[in-house]
Amino acid sequence: FLLLPCLIFGRTTVNLPNPSDDDELLKFPDDLMIGVASSAFQTEGAWDVDGKSPSNWDEYTHVNNFGANADIACDSYHKYKEDIKLAANGNFKFFRMSLSWSRILPTGSIGNINYNAINHYKNVLNEVKKQGMIPFVTLYHWDHPAIFDKFGGWNSEKMIIAFNDYAQVVFKHFANIVKFWTTINEPMVYCYYGHGKGFFPPGDTFEGRGPYICGQNMLIAHAQVYHLFKNKYNNSDSQIGIVNACWNFYPENPSEPESADIAFEYNCGWLSNPIFSKEGDYPVIMKQRIKENSYLEGLSTSRLPELTEPMINLIKGTSDYFGLNYYSSRMSDKVEKTQSGKWFDDSGVNMTINNEWPMDVATWIPIVPEGLGDILRIIKNKYNNPPVYILENGIASNGSSYDLVRTKYFYSHMKEMLAAKNRDGCNVKAYVVWSLLDSFEWVAGYRQYFGIVYVDHNSPQRTRTPKTSYYWLKDMIHQRALPS
Ligand code: LGS
Numbered sequence: 293f294l295l296l297p298c299l300i301f302g303r304t305t306v307n308l309p310n311p312s313d314d315d316e317l318l319k320f321p322d323d324l325m326i327g328v329a330s331s332a333f334q335t336e337g338a339w340d341v342d343g344k345s346p347s348n349w350d351e352y353t354h355v356n357n358f359g360a361n362a363d364i365a366c367d368s369y370h371k372y373k374e375d376i377k378l379a380a381n382g383n384f385k386f387f388r389m390s391l392s393w394s395r396i397l398p399t400g401s402i403g404n405i406n407y408n409a410i411n412h413y414k415n416v417l418n419e420v421k422k423q424g425m426i427p428f429v430t431l432y433h434w435d436h437p438a439i440f441d442k443f444g445g446w447n448s449e450k451m452i453i454a455f456n457d458y459a460q461v462v463f464k465h466f467a468n469i470v471k472f473w474t475t476i477n478e479p480m481v482y483c484y485y486g487h488g489k490g491f492f493p494p495g496d497t498f499e500g501r502g503p504y505i506c507g508q509n510m511l512i513a514h515a516q517v518y519h520l521f522k523n524k525y526n527n528s529d530s531q532i533g534i535v536n537a538c539w540n541f542y543p544e545n546p547s548e549p550e551s552a553d554i555a556f557e558y559n560c561g562w563l564s565n566p567i568f569s570k571e572g573d574y575p576v577i578m579k580q581r582i583k584e585n586s587y588l589e590g591l592s593t594s595r596l597p598e599l600t601e602p603m604i605n606l607i608k609g610t611s612d613y614f615g616l617n618y619y620s621s622r623m624s625d626k627v628e629k630t631q632s633g634k635w636f637d638d639s640g641v642n643m644t645i646n647n648e649w650p651m652d653v654a655t656w657i658p659i660v661p662e663g664l665g666d667i668l669r670i671i672k673n674k675y676n677n678p679p680v681y682i683l684e685n686g687i688a689s690n691g692s693s694y695d696l697v698r699t700k701y702f703y704s705h706m707k708e709m710l711a712a713k714n715r716d717g718c719n720v721k722a723y724v725v726w727s728l729l730d731s732f733e734w735v736a737g738y739r740q741y742f743g744i745v746y747v748d749h750n751s752p753q754r755t756r757t758p759k760t761s762y763y764w765l766k767d768m769i770h771q772r773a774l775p776s
Contacts, residue, residue, distance in 0.1 A: 295762075297383060298477070300435070302613060302706075313459075313583065313587075314769075315716045315776060316714065316771075317708070317710055317715055317776055318707070318710060318773050318774040318775075319714070319772065319773045320710070320769075320773060321477035321713065321714065322748055323721060324713065324721065324722065324723065325385045325386050325426070325721065325722045325723075326384060326385055326386070326389065326723050326725075326765075326768075326769050327384050327385055327386025327388055327425075327426075327722060327724040327725070328379050328382065328386070328388065328685065328725045328727070328728045329347050329388035329389070329428075329431035329684055329724045329725065329726050329727055329728065329746070330368070330375070330386040330388070330389050330390075330727055330728050330729060330731065331389070331390040331430065331477070331529075331731075331750040332381050332389070332390045332391055332392040332395075332433060332435060333347060333349050333362055333390075333392065333433065333434065333435040333436075333485055333732070334365060334366075334433075334727075334731035334733070334734070335365050335366040335368040335729055335732070335734045336362075336365060336366075336368050336369040336392060336503055337362060337363060337366065337367045337368065337369055337370075337510065338362040338364075338367070338369035338370065339362065339363045340551070340623040341362075341369065342395075342406070342407065342408035342409065342412065343395075343398055343406040343408050343409065343543065343747040344392065344394055344406070344439070345394045345398035345399065345439070345483060346437075346438045347392065347393070347394040347435040347436060347437060347438055348362075348392065348435060348436055348437075348440070348441050348445065348493040348494065348715075349362065349434070349435050349734075350438065351360070351438040351441070351493065352492075352493035352495070354416065355410060355457060357497060357501045357735060357737060358559060358737060360732070360737025360738055360739075361732075361737075362732040363756070365479055365731060365732045366594045366729045366730075366731055366732075366747050366749075366754050366756075367754045368729070369412070371748070371754065371756075372412050372415075372416050372419065373419055373609070375728060375729065375756075376416070376419050376420055376423050377423060378424070378529075378728065378745055378756060378758065378762075379423070379728055380425055381423055381746070381766070382758070382762055382765060382766045382769070383765075383766050383769035383770050384425060384725075384765075384769065385425060385426060386425065386426050386472075386722060386724055387420045387425040387426065387427050387428065388428040388429075388430065388474075388476065388683060388724050389416070389420075389427065389429060389430070389442040389463060389569060390411070390429065390430035390431070390432070390433035390652045390685060391413060391429060391430070391431060392435060392567040393431075393435060393437060393458050393597070394411070394435065394436065394437040394438070394741065395409035395421060395710050395762070396409045396413075396458065396462065396710070397437065397457070397458055397461060397503070398412065398477060398767070399437065399439070400436075400437040400440055400454055401457075402457040402458075405461055413465075413466065414465070414466070415492060415548045417429075417469045418469065419464060419472060419604060421469070423532065423712065426471070426472065427464070427470050427472070428470075428472040428473075428474070428478050428683075428724070429462075429470045429472065429473055429508050430473075430474040430475075430476075430535070431458070431459055431473065431474065431475050432455070432475065432476045432477060433477040433521070434477065434478075434492070434734075435773070436451075436454075436686060440454060441493060441494040441627075442493075442588060443752050445486065445487070445493075445500075445506075446482070446483065446486065446487065446505075446506040446507055446510060446514070447496065447502060447505050447509070448509070449509060449512075450511065451509055452509055452513040452516065454494060454513050454519060455513040455516075456512060456513070456516050457487065457519040457718055458519070459475070459520060460520065463520070463521060463524070463525040464526050465768070467521070467527075467530070468523035469529065470530075470533065470674060471529055471530045471722060472530070472531050472532075473518050473521065473530070473531065473532040473533070474532070474533060474534060474535050474548040474615055474633045474683065475513070475518065475532065475533070476513070476534055476535070477515040477533050477535050477553070477617075478512055478516050478536065479507055479510040479511070479514075479534070479536070479563050479583045480503075480536040480537055480559065480562060480563055481537050482506070482508065482510075482558075483502070483503040483504075483506035483507045484503045484509065486506065487502030487503050487505070487506040488503040488552065488729075490503050490734050492734065494650055495663060497640075498663050500595050500638070501595045503598060504582075504595060504596045505563060505597060505632050506597070507563055508597045511567070511603075511607050512600075512603065512606065512607065512752060513609065514567075514605070514607075515567075515606045515607040515610045516607055517532075517613055518532055518533075518610035518611070519606070519610070528748065530766075531610035531612040531613060532611075532612055533612050533613045533615050533681070534563075534567065534576075534611050534615055535615030535616070535617055535681075535683045535684075536563055536564050536614075536615065536616065536617070537559075537560075537617045537618075537619075537684075538556075538559060538560035538616055538617070538618060538671075539559055539560070539591075539618075539620055539622050539662070539663065539667070539668050540556075540618075540619050540662075540663035540664070540666045540667040540670070541559070541621065541622055541623070541624040541643070542554055542621060542622075542623050542624065542625045542646070542663075543548050543623070543624055543625075543740055544625040544644060545625065545626070546567055546633060548626050548754075550626075550633075551624040551625055551626045551641050552624045553637045554577055554624070554626075554639050555622070555624040555639060555641045555643065556670065557574075557575035557577050557578055557639075558578060558638070558639040558641070559636075560667070561574075561575040561578070562574060562575065562672075563576060563707040564614070564675070566599060566604070566607045566608065567607060567608065567610055567611050568611065568614060568674075568676075569674070570676035571677065572599075572602075572604040572605070572608030572609070573599050574596065574599060574774075575603055575640075578596060578638070578639075579594070579596060579739070580640050581639065581640060582594050582596040583596070583639045587637055589701075595638075595769075607681075610678070611678075613676040613679040613680065614671055614675060614679065614680045614681070615681050615683045616667070616671065616680055616683065617682075617683055617684035617685070617687050618663070618667060618682060618684070618705075619684070619685065619686070619687075620658050620659070620660055620663065621649075621658065621659045621660035621662075621666075622643040622644065622645065622658075622665030623643070623644045623645065623646050624639065624641050624642070624643060624644075624647065625642045625644055626640060626641055626737050627642050628640075630725075645658055646658065646660075652687045652688055652689070652697065652701075653689075653690070654688035654689050654690050654739070654740045654741070655688040655736070655740050657687065657688070659687065659701055659704075659709070660709060661701075661704035661705045661708045662706050664682075664685070664708045664709055664712075665708035665711055665712045665716075667708070667718075668708075668709065668713075668718040668720060669712060669718060671718070672712075672716070672718045672719070676721050677717070677718070678719065679719045679720075679721045680718065680719060680720045680722075681720075681721055681722040681724070682709065682720060682722060682723045682724060683722070683724045684724060684726035684727075685702075685705050685723065685724070685725065685726060686698070686701070686702075686725055686726035686727060686741065687701045688733070688740035688741055689741055690741065691741045691746060692746075692759075693746045693757050693758075693759045693760065694759070694760050695744075695759045695760050696760060698744070698759070698760075698761040699761040699764045699766070700758055702725065702761060703774060706723060706768070706774055707774055709723055710774065724737075725744060725765065726742055727741060727744070727746065728745055729743045729745050729747050729756065730742070730743035730745070730746055730749070731743065731747070742756050743759070744758065744759055744761045744762040744765060745757065745758050745759065745762055746758075746759055759773065
């Protein structure tokens with residue numbers, strides 16, 4: 293009976309290849325694209341330039357965040373040509389970026405389009421293409437006009453309408469230039485931190501409900517925008533999807549492998565299952581446990597809102613690819629069921645760190661490359677082998693240009709990704725490095741640098757210097773194979 297969950301959740305042991313097959317496994321197949329990513333708020337700066345209004349993050353960082361803000365950030369608003377050239381010279385094929393909602397619709401209203409922003413992004417996107425790369429555009433990487441937070445941000449259904457309006461404007465102006473779209477970046481992370489833990493704006497600490505409501509609103513907003521795109525702006529070769537952050541979990545207690553499966557459902561499955569599973573609903577285990585906990589707390593309905601039949605029909609199947617951001621893994625351990633009404637506590641599983649895993653010193657993220665291979669195999673088995681775009685993978689350092697730890701991180705993760713694709717048949721189509729530049733790292737400000745290009749945030753010019761990892765990746769992409 294212990295084998296059964298392994299078969300269901302894809303933890304089967306795979307035969308290792310003959311040594312002679314090794315080199316084949318290390319090759320980048322023709323259908324695999326390697327890209328590099330950034331996001332608007334983390335890099336652009338120019339926070340009040342050319343008609344942009346303050347975003348939720350501008351307002352938040354002007355009063356919180358230990359004095360760090362993104363008023364200038366990497367100044368990419370002005371230096372975008374240099375950035376795009378750096379990416380192109382690094383041999384990257386994809387350029388993942390996001391658009392600033394508060395630049396495009398400063399009042400949030402569709403009646404007030406800021407054409408400075410439209411022209412700016414036209415220039416940026418055309419430059420990406422001119423430099424021989426494919427733009428991959430995220431509509432929402434966590435920043436929106438600050439005004440929306442006055443009525444609850446993503447905890448309000450009004451946000452769904454606002455997101456539709458914004459998407460409409462973006463598609464109208466850019467759908468002829470951009471073929472690859474992502475609606476929302478990591479809804480789980482934003483909802484948990486913004487509406488549960490209170491670390492992100494709007495700073496809600498509404499842990500047992502807030503993330504769930506936010507998550508549901510984001511799912512509906514995403515799905516509506518998916519349909520809007522398919523109905524009005526689709527080209528035969530365009531693709532649109534969502535990107536979820538997923539960790540891989542390893543059971544602390546090998547005799548309780550289900551702890552890892554439950555943790556997967558709360559972390560990755562929560563906002564993936566409604567889109568990618570056949571039933572198109574939240575994972576069964578989440579529905580059951582949150583309902584049980586809610587009743588124990590004396591509530592008459594579940595804290596997890598229901599996905600009604602029409603909602604399920606709207607949401608199911610609305611992603612042309614599985615967008616995956618992978619950084620790290622956790623151990624999972626069953627705990628006595630809690631009634632604390634907190635998000636992950638509803639799972640009855642504790643996430644812990646394995647002391648044997650090496651740590652990245654800047655963020656304390658454990659480095660677990662095999663977790664990438666394992667999560668790819670789980671996605672393959674659970675969701676019927678969808679095309680997977682790994683849209684973020686990376687690690688933080690303290691800013692030195694000689695970044696051997698990062699270089700090794702990319703090597704080990706790409707190796708796992710290639711084995712999952714070349715050996716195990718996972719349908720991986722893209723691997724995108726996070727991030728091009730040392731940027732504004734949300735609540736960590738400028739204390740964590742994820743870039744393959746060092747940015748001197750003390751120099752007025754924000755001078756860029758490619759790191760060791762940049763040159764290593766450039767060479768790898770050129771060779772289209774990893775060294776053995
Ligand atoms: O810069 C962000 C990167 C950095 O690390 C990016 O904007 C996000 O899309 C993404 O979430 N990013 C990211 N995530 C990994 C952080 C792992 C932290 C683990 C904390 C465990 C409690």
